[in-house]
Amino acid sequence: MRTVESSRWWEELSALAVDGFTYLDYLTAIDRGTHLDLVAHVVNPDTVEHLLVVAALPGDSAVVDSLVPLHAGANWHEREAAEMFGITFTGHPDPRRLLLRDESAAPPLRKSTPLPxxxxxxxxxxxxxxxxxxxxxxxxxxxxxxxxxxxxxxxx
Amino acid sequence: MTPAAPAFRLAADPTVRVVVANLGLACCSLEVDVAIQRGLLVPDEDGAGAAHCVLLVSGTVTDVLAPAVVRHYEALPGHVSVMSFGACASTGGPYWDAPTVTQGVDRLVPVSVYVPGCPPRPEALVAGLLALTAEVSA
Amino acid sequence: MSHNDEIPAAAHGYIALTPAACTSCMLCVRECPSWCITLESHAVQTSEPGARRPTTVSVLDAFTIDFGLCMFCGICVEVCPFDALEWTPRFDYAASDRSGLVQAIDQLSGSGDQR
Incomplete structure (x- = not known):
């Protein structure tokens, strides 16, 4: 696991891609209560090494660069993380909702969002x-x- | 699934002929296949005689899919009985608190029989079909 | 049935209640992830011969399992300290209305009408 600054999310993942971690397996977030952890799981297909990259985001202003220009497969993962956790992915080419229909609904996977x-x-x-x-x-x-x-x- | 749904006879009571439109929305729908594989439901495509048309809702109805469930119900010809198969279809089941899951298919279409289970056994499907056809015939 | 497979006795088909074994401790109700069990009880004081003071025991008044909501996980069966709940292979209790899946003591204990 590697913890990185959220401001350097794009740079760190780009550097990892140059080092061979060219496959994005999964991207999601975890609500830690005090903050959000943005998590990306990347794999080096040649060596089958894999790495969890984690960046802390403040819950009230969760903004981070989109990885889609780097990993096309991040597209749907980021759309899901955006609607479920209320994260803004700057530069996402298609920031529509993925699964949820209610535009006004609070992000359901935030711990502060009550389940009706x-x-x-x-x-x-x-x-x-x-x-x-x-x-x-x-x-x-x-x-x-x-x-x-x-x-x-x-x-x- | 199309309105041309397959017809079956029940091994437990071969006088019962059912046309089953299986809306397999989650894992419960596997139990329907098991019932066929184990010979509890016997395919009867060419058989003559009247048949009960059953819309079998087997699985989790999400709010996004709810309009599709209603469309399928309305597309089936003649009298259609709806079977709510398993906890998800009946109440939302394990997803009873999820904001994106319909808390029971009976909020969308009238349900004739509720089969409990998570999942119900294939035998429970047959028991539910017997209960349903007995009720419709009565 | 046309097949030879017997349904295993331990099949997770139905959860039966032995009311006499239930102490109304509420563990099953509180552990249920689906919130599908309800239990009502009242306290009575009993005096055992030779006991220094009366003891308070809970008497079971009502117990329901909503099998429309139940996910058949068996946590209630596992947590019951007195084995008042147990699995049975029963499967033939489909209901024509939603409320028919809410089963009470007489049904759960098999003392009343099974359907």
Whole structure:
């Protein structure tokens, strides 16, 4: 794995291509909560060496150079990462949405984007074993795993 | 899939003849092929007699594909019964919370029978077809 | 059936409940990724002969599995500390309406009408 500055994303990947890493296998992003990690997996087809290249992007202004002029195969990967994580790829030749139809939707794979179904659906696990106590209080408030507290719909 | 969908007889009840238009949208559709391969559904292209026309929705209905599902339903001639095969078609299943998945094909077209499973067994397909044809005939 | 393959007894066809074994601990409900299990219970105080003070136990009032939503992953079967949930090879419970896939204690335990 190689960590690079996002401002040098194009330069680093170009230099790697010159060194033989001419095949882009995959490009995606990971929401780390504090920032986004942009990840490219490149392969040297002659030596079958492969390398993960990672650049940190700030969540509120995720802008990076498009790799499409270097790797034509980055086209759809960048369109997917753009709509799923809210990343702008500067110089992308065809920055339309790839899979999503709703232009106004928040990027669904950002951790800050609530899943409407998990907000609207009361979690069955919120009930307490033995039911509410005599005073009607719940012994301990339980939250569904993996759902941030601020998303959870208030139960009855 | 075209409106000229294949016809079958059920090995469990050869009096039942069904025309199955399989909208195989995900892995559940493999179970339909298994049912044919194992002889639970017997091809009956030339057989005579009336047949129940079934639109078999086997797999995940995404919002993007939803209009195509409706178009296929409307393109099938005559009375069409819709079978929702598996959890994805019935409710979204494992993708119940995904913003891009239709939470049940019954939001698009009327469903005659829901077959539970993830995936349902091939035998469950036959049981569902029997339940469906019994209901239509009743 | 025209084939010779028996359905294995351990096939993931249906999840059956043994109500007497259930302590209403809620583990299955909380671990379910599909949120397809509901459980209602109430607490009662019981006094065992010779015990110093009464103990509180939960009594199962209602238990449902929504087989329209269930992804048959078996996490509920795995986490149940008292084996109150178990796989059965049953497959013939298709329903003509959506609510028919929500099965309650009498169906899950086989004490009521299977269909």
């Amino acid at each position: 179904a998990r907000v609207d659906t009361p979690w069955p696990g919120a009930a307490t074993a033995g039911g509410d106590d005599a005073a009607g209080r719940r012994a301990r408030r339980q939250l569904p795993p993996g759902v941030p507290a601020q998303w959870v719909a208030e139960g009855p």
